[in-house]
Amino acid sequence: MDMAKTYNPKDFEEKIYKDWEDKGYFKATPNEKKIPFTIVIPPPNITGQLHIGHALDESIQDSIIRFKRMQGYEALWLPGTDHASIATEVKIVDQLRAEGLSKEDVGREEFLKRSWAWKEKYGGRIVEQLKRLGSSCDWSRLAFTMDEKRSEAVKEVFVNLYRKGLIYQGKKIINWCPSCKTALSDAEVEYAEEPSNFWHLKYFVKGSDDYIVVATTRPETMLGDTAVAVNPKDPRYKNIVGKTLILPILNKEIPVVCDDYVDMKFGTGAVKIIPAHDPNDFEVGLRHNLEVVRVMDDGGVMNENAGKYCGMDRYECRKAIVEDLKQSGNLVKIEPHVHNVGHCYRCHNTIEPIVSKQWFVKMETLAKPAITAVKKKSIKFIPSRFSKIYYNWMENIKDWCISRQLWWGHRIPAYYCENCGEIVVDKQTPAVCPKCGNGKFVQDEDVLDTWFSSALWPFSTLGYPENTEDLKYFYPTDVLVTGYDIIFFWVARMIFSGIEHMGRIPFKDVLIHGIVRDSQGRKMSKSLGNGIDPLVIIDEYGADTLRYCLLNGISAGNDVRYSPEKLEGCRNYINKIWNASRFVLMNCEGKEIKTELSEIKLSLADKWIISKLNSIVREVTVNMEKYDIGLACASLQDFVWSDFCDWYIELCKPSLYGDDEKKKIDTASALCYVLKTILKLLHPFIPFVTEEIYSKIPGAEGSVMVSEFPKYNSRQGYKTDRENMSTIMEIVKSVRNIRSETGAAPSVKVDLYLVTDRRKVIADAKTYIERLANVNEIKFFENKDEIEGKTVSKILAGVEVYVPLGELVDFEKEISRLKGELENAENEIKRAEGKLNNQGFVAKAPKALIEGERAKLVKFNEIKLKIETAINELESQN
C-alpha cells in the first residue's frame, strides 16, 4: 500500500487514461448479445479550444456512457469535430491579412490548402483536450464533418433533397453579413436592442406642396425606396393614395401604395418601402410589383444606385444623407428610438437584409413529421419544457437558406452548363449536359451552411449512405446531450434530417443542460474576462475535481454556477474519498481479505452500512436512468461522507484496533467490500481517482471502468439492524451534544447511565458507543431514581441518557434546556393531536399515515412524561 497523504491527481490521471486507451476499453462494436447504447458527441469546432461549456457537456456525456457501459450495454460514445465553416474561414482570412493578403489574392485552391493545413495543425487540439477530461470516446471512430465519408453523406442528402424538390434556388431576401460577406440563415442572426434614432423624412407629392412624412431607422436606405406604403383604412392618407412622390436627393418618382402590413399607430403611419433591403418591404414589393433596387454591395458599401454616395460605407452614408436631407429641408425631426438590430452570430457585425440568389431547403414537409415525433414522444426533451420552444420554432419555420458565400465548407454539388446554363445537381461533375449535350460545367461557387453537415451527424458518423452494420446496430442513438443554445441550429435539424433520410428518429432523448456562469451568475465572456480555462483547472485540481464540480447538483435545463469555493469543496470531497480509501487499504495490509460478502461474519455496523449502501445503489441507478446526474452525485456524496466516513469507518475502529484477529479480518473485508462498491458508484463521475484506488484494492481484479455496476439487492434490507444502529447513533449524538453544551472536554472519558428496555441491543453495541462518544463505562438502570450524583440528561424514544458530570452540571441551565425540549415534545403532540382530531384527516388520509401520527403521539407523550419527571427531580434537588 502506497498512497500519498493527500489526493494528487497528477500522479495518475495521464497514466490511467493511456492505460484505458491501450486496453481498448473505449471501443464499441456491434454485438448481438448486448444492447447498444449510443451517444454522438456534439462535434466541437476545430477552431475551438476546450472551454468550460464543453467541459460540462462532455462530463455529462461521459458519466452517462460510463454508467451504461458498466451496466452491460455496448456503449458507444462517438467523437468527432466540426469544420465550422465561417469560424474557420475567419481564422484563415485573419492569417492572410497578417501577411498582407486577401482571400482573393491567393485564390480558392490555395485558400483551401491553407485551411486544411490549419485543420491538421489545430483540429486535433480539442481532441487532446477532451482526453484530458477523461472522455471515454471510441477514438477509432473519430469523425470530421468534412472528411471523405461525411462529405459523401452531405452530397447524397443534397442530391436527394434536390430531386425530391425540397432544395431549390431562389432570389429572396436573406440575412447578409457584410463583414463575413456571406448569407446567413435566420437562426444565425442574433438580435440586440440598440439606442438609435427615428429620422422623420418629408417626401413631396409630385408637382405639389403636399407631402407625406415617413419615419425610418436606416435613412441611408431611402436611396433604394421604390414606394411609400400606407394602411388602406388610414383616413389621414386617403387623398394621397395612388399619387406619385418624389424621392428626395435622387428625385426619383415613386408611388404611394396601400398595404395592410402598415400599422397606423406606429410612427407616422406611412412607411418607406425598400424591397431590396428589408424582409417586410420585400413582401410588400412582391404584392405591388415594385422595383427592387439594391443600394449596397456585399461589403456594406453603397453601390452605383446610391448616386453620389456610391463608395461610401453604410454608416458614413447615413451621416451624409441626414446632413443633406437637413439642408434640403426634407428632414422633419430626429426622435430617439431604441431598436432591435440583427447581428452576425460569428462576427457580431450588424447584418443587412439583402435580396440575393441563394439555395434553400423547403421546410414545410420536413418540419411536419419532426413535430409529430416529439408530440408522440418518440423523442423526449428533458426537461420537457424545451419541446415547447422546439414546437414554436418548427411550427413557424421559414425555408432554410443553406448557401454560404465562403470557400471552407462542402461545396454545393450543383453544376452549370457552360454552354446553355442548365443546372445539374449530382454527386459528381456530370459528363454531358442533358439539355444541350455540351460537356463543360462549372460547379456552384458556394458552400453549404456548416449546420447542413452537422444535421446528418447521428447517421453520417455511423456509415450513411451505406447501410453499414454500425448503422443498423447503433442507430438510432439513445441520448443527445447539449445546451439549449443550439436547439434550433442543430437539434431540430438533426431530427428532421434523421426522419427524412433514415426514415427514423436520430435519438430518443434530448438532454438539455444550461450554461456555466460565474460566481455572480454572469455569463462567462471574453469582454468581462470572467471566463475560466478548464485546462488550467485540470492542471491544478485534476480532471475529476473539475468534472465533479460541474456535475454535482446540476439539474437538466438549468444553468450551473462556477466558483473557486465550489471547486475547492469538490477537491476536498475527493481528498476525503482518497483518505478514507487510504485508511481502508492500510487496514487490509497483511490480511487475507475475503472478497465474497457471504464469507464475512457481518457486524451490526456492517449490516447497517450495507443496507444503506444498497439503498444508495438503487437511488443512484434510478437517478442516472433519468439522467438526473446532479441528484445521483449529491445523494452519493452524502452517503460517502457522512455514513461511510463519519460513521462507518469510526464504527469499524474498535474491532480494527482490537485483539480479535478474526474480527479484524472480517471488518477489513467488509470495509473493502463497501469501498469497492462505492468506487463503482462513483466511477462514472470521477473516473480517474476511482480507477487509481480500485487498482489497489485486494481482490478487485481488472479495471473499475469495465466492472459491473452495483445492482440493488432486495435481501440487504436489514431492517432491524438498521433500526438498532440508529438507536446507537442517537445515543452517541446525545452524549456528544451533552458534552458540547456543558463544556465537558471531548478528550475526557465519561460514564454513561442508561434507563432503557433495550439493554441487549445496546450492550451488544457498547464498543461503538464507547469509541464514538468516548465513554468509559455504560451502566444500565431500572429507573432514574437509582442514579446518584449530578447528571445531564437527554430523553430519547425508548432510551433515557444520563451523563454524570459532577460539578460541571449547572442545574439552572439543565432545567431550561429540558424545558426547551419539553416544549418541543408538546408541540409535536399538539400537531399530531390536531391531525388526529380532524375528522377529514382520519376519514381520508391513507392508513399508514394515520398510524404514523398515532405512533408519533405515543412516542412524544412518553418523552414528555419523562422530561417532566426529570425536571421535577432537578427542581427538588436544587
Added chain:
RNA sequence: GGAAGCGUAGCUCAGUUGGUCAGAGCGCAUGCUUCACAUGCAUGAGGUCGCGGGUUCAAGCCCCUCCGUUUCCACCA
C-alpha cells in the same frame, strides 16, 4: 407582442406522484494537535418556502392575481 424559467437559511442551490419535507454545501459560532484526512472531526445558531387569494382532511409542491428577476422567440418601418 408571444412564451418559458426562477424567487426556499447570510450565500449557492436540492426538494420526485400534494402527506417523516423544511434539507445540503459554503459561510458563521464554539470546542478539538484522538494513530485516514485541519483539503479534517464534533456540536450549534439561522427560514412567514416572494406577496395575497383559492382547491384539499393536508400545499415550497396544484390553480389564480400581483411583485421582483432571468431567458427565448417574433419584430413596426
